[in-house]
Amino acid sequence: MMKDWIKGVMKRLFVLVFSPLPKDVLRAMNLPDYKTSYNEDGLYTNHNCDFLKDARFQEAYARFMDTGSSQGWDMRWRLHTLLWAASVSQHVEGDFVECGTYLGGSARAIVDYVDFNRLGKDFFLVDSFQGLSEEHRHLHDYKEGDYFDRVRSLFVDHPRVKLVKGFVPDVLNTRTFGPVSLLHIDMGVAEAEVAALRFFWSRLSKGAIVVLSYYAYPVRNWKEIKAGYDAFARDQGVEICYFPTGQGLIVKVSEPATGRLLEWEKGMTSNPVISLDPELNVMLEAYRVSDPTFASSRYWEVLSRKNVEQLDTEGFENFKQTVAMNYFTFLVKVRDPYMQFLIRSLPAIEVVSGRDKWGQKWSSESIPLWGWRC
């Protein structure tokens, strides 16, 4: 008790005597109130960072460094942010996704820290696994050649960690993704970073967390990356939190796109017969990221599904008898000039049945009036 009292008095005296000194001098003297608690990776502070002493964090950090992903660069606070995000997201519906895995450091730390196998989630690791494309190689040169097998071997004991090899954004359309609860983007290439956020935005569950490793990080193209993210955030009406580590953080508070639309897309992408025209993909993407207030109702989703199924089973050439009939197609009466024209031009039985003389439904090619011009 007495000891505490003496300590308190000493502290007050200390502050009285030394506080007029410039802060830099106090820091340099490493005096108690200014003692550096963290000085690494461009971040200096004297604030409390007890997480550094946590055994679970220390273990995860050791695994992170063992992979060689950080190339020897210490970044404890950055990993702490990510592990915190993973530990929160484990309770939110959906899978984990990382775009930019390199040698698997951050992903390996996450699976250890949250004991991933017990979560019943998938963890998609998306990377070219061979560094940057030719056009972006000037930004960073990942020297390891093809590191797919090296990363896969890190997760042999984690069957639900799935490696997705290819370049973002194209590779994202080759896989089916369900709801997502954690999205870590760590590629360092502006177009790819923003495209990844755009792609996953509508798939993020309510409460999902996005960690942007390169939000305000001083890489050569950081302004471009940040401007892309800021524009996206403005469009979506969300705010990105700056972290002194250079990371950015977003918590998704709106609902994801309806499950039905995702299900429909899933059907589209998993059906080898149907592949979407790239322009339709762009439209679908715009729809996905649009404000949910203006999203279509269930009616339009059901109708779209029906259209796709009909095109798939009946073929595009029967469009008029299938998809077109789902819209404002009305029956014409016998006296209608259209019908009169057909009756004059074709055998009545074909007109009435809507089938040609071989009993097949009329198609644009089979109709005897094909190519006929008024």
Ligand SMILES: C[S@@+](CC[C@H](N)C(=O)[O-])C[C@H]1O[C@@H](n2cnc3c(N)ncnc32)[C@H](O)[C@@H]1O
């Ligand atoms: C900074 S490293 C990732 C580090 C990793 N998250 C970690 O902390 O251990 C960036 C990785 O992103 C990958 N990458 C960059 N642009 C990409 C793109 N467009 N598509 C796929 N991977 C890309 C690179 O190949 C590299 O492996």
